[in-house]
Amino acid sequence: MTTVNLPDGPFTFSGAGRAFATPGTARFTSRIAYAAAHVVADPAADNTPGRPATLDWDATLAFRHHLWSHGFGVAEAMDTAQRGMGLDYTATKELIRRSATEATGPIVAGVATDHLPPGPASLDDVRAAYAEQLGDVQATGATPVLMCSRHLAASAKTADDYLEVYGDLLRQADGSVVLHWLGEMFDPALAGYWGDDAVGTVLTLIGEHTAKVDGIKVSLLDEAFEVDLRRRLPAGVKLYTGDDFHYPRLVKGDAEGFSHALLGIFAAIAPPAAAALRALDAGDTASYDEIFAPTVPLARHVFGTPTFYYKTGIVFLAWLAGHQSHFTMVGGLQSGRSPAHLGTLVRLADAAGVLPDADLAAARARAFFATAGVAQ
Numbered sequence: 001m002t003t004v005n006l007p008d009g010p011f012t013f014s015g016a017g018r019a020f021a022t023p024g025t026a027r028f029t030s031r032i033a034y035a036a037a038h039v040v041a042d043p044a045a046d047n048t049p050g051r052p053a054t055l056d057w058d059a060t061l062a063f064r065h066h067l068w069s070h071g072f073g074v075a076e077a078m079d080t081a082q083r084g085m086g087l088d089y090t091a092t093k094e095l096i097r098r099s100a101t102e103a104t105g106p107i108v109a110g111v112a113t114d115h116l117p118p119g120p121a122s123l124d125d126v127r128a129a130y131a132e133q134l135g136d137v138q139a140t141g142a143t144p145v146l147m148c149s150r151h152l153a154a155s156a157k158t159a160d161d162y163l164e165v166y167g168d169l170l171r172q173a174d175g176s177v178v179l180h181w182l183g184e185m186f187d188p189a190l191a192g193y194w195g196d197d198a199v200g201t202v203l204t205l206i207g208e209h210t211a212k213v214d215g216i217k218v219s220l221l222d223e224a225f226e227v228d229l230r231r232r233l234p235a236g237v238k239l240y241t242g243d244d245f246h247y248p249r250l251v252k253g254d255a256e257g258f259s260h261a262l263l264g265i266f267a268a269i270a271p272p273a274a275a276a277l278r279a280l281d282a283g284d285t286a287s288y289d290e291i292f293a294p295t296v297p298l299a300r301h302v303f304g305t306p307t308f309y310y311k312t313g314i315v316f317l318a319w320l321a322g323h324q325s326h327f328t329m330v331g332g333l334q335s336g337r338s339p340a341h342l343g344t345l346v347r348l349a350d351a352a353g354v355l356p357d358a359d360l361a362a363a364r365a366r367a368f369f370a371t372a373g374v375a376q
Helices: 015-020 057-069 087-100 124-138 150-155 159-172 198-209 223-232 245-254 270-281 285-292 297-302 309-319 329-337 339-352 358-371
Strands: 002-005 011-012 035-036 074-076 107-113 142-144 178-183 214-221 238-241 260-263
Touching: 002 329, 002 339, 011 074, 011 339, 015 270, 015 339, 035 270, 035 309, 057 214, 074 087, 087 107, 087 124, 107 124, 107 178, 124 142, 124 150, 124 159, 150 159, 159 178, 159 198, 178 198, 198 214, 198 223, 214 223, 223 238, 223 245, 238 245, 238 260, 245 260, 245 270, 245 285, 245 297, 270 285, 285 297, 297 309, 297 339, 309 329, 309 339, 309 358
Parallel strands: 035 074, 035 260, 074 107, 107 142, 142 178, 178 214, 214 238
Antiparallel strands: 002 011
């Protein structure tokens, strides 16, 4: 039976996800696309708020193989993996090591300062913390992503503070790195990042270290801003969109260029997203638009305000799709979205074709909503 009672009424799954269930064989040729992967908690462990994260390693790594099998690179240990929201650095470091060891496709990994204790930190402490994590990532062979730092946001007084800290890191890097600009809708502690003239600071940094910057991931949910920044980057420096609202247009691009992708939503919609990207490779923009169109309402709902709880929806979808056996999260974050929000998510996910087994999705949805008080 594929019918479930949701908080807003009954719903029958369409089975649309069957069309995208089989991975393609061709790699993407016209765009680089990374999917930022979530982590699977060990459901038998004490993954409550404030406790060290305990992961189900088999399920966590199996999900990464799912992404690689569809042609995506994996963006490891990013904010989708609950950096700063339940995933401590001990678990993070092991996650990066294991993923890099098993990688069958491209992999980048987040470098931050989250092993420092919460609260104020000097710029020297921030610099040293970043350098330590940079060394950890480089040791695995993954490409580093220099993530925004809550500690730096709190300690930096001027644009020069950002330029000095990041400049030191780029000089230490063994090879190219990806910069990361995460907006405050994803993490309120990052308000004011890069200083008063943020664009000027970013362009100065990239201009001074172009040889070390592969690209910059921009997660600001502002399409016009991203396009303008993309057009101002030095030749050879990529813009990786992190805009989970406008990704089809940004990746498709225009006569003046396009964005590559490093997206959390791509982990949730990997099968149809892969089909869309292969259509773009073949020059079939009509199919590209058609496949991506129903994924956009889903993405906008997953990343709706408060945006920083989008991880809950990502994990709920992974459970419904059969990528893990339970709906629990490190830090107890499964409580981050309401049953009403998740009910709408079910409808949108079915329409987007991201649930390959309608019977399984319906059975799990019935179990969840029954416990939430919705009679089945």
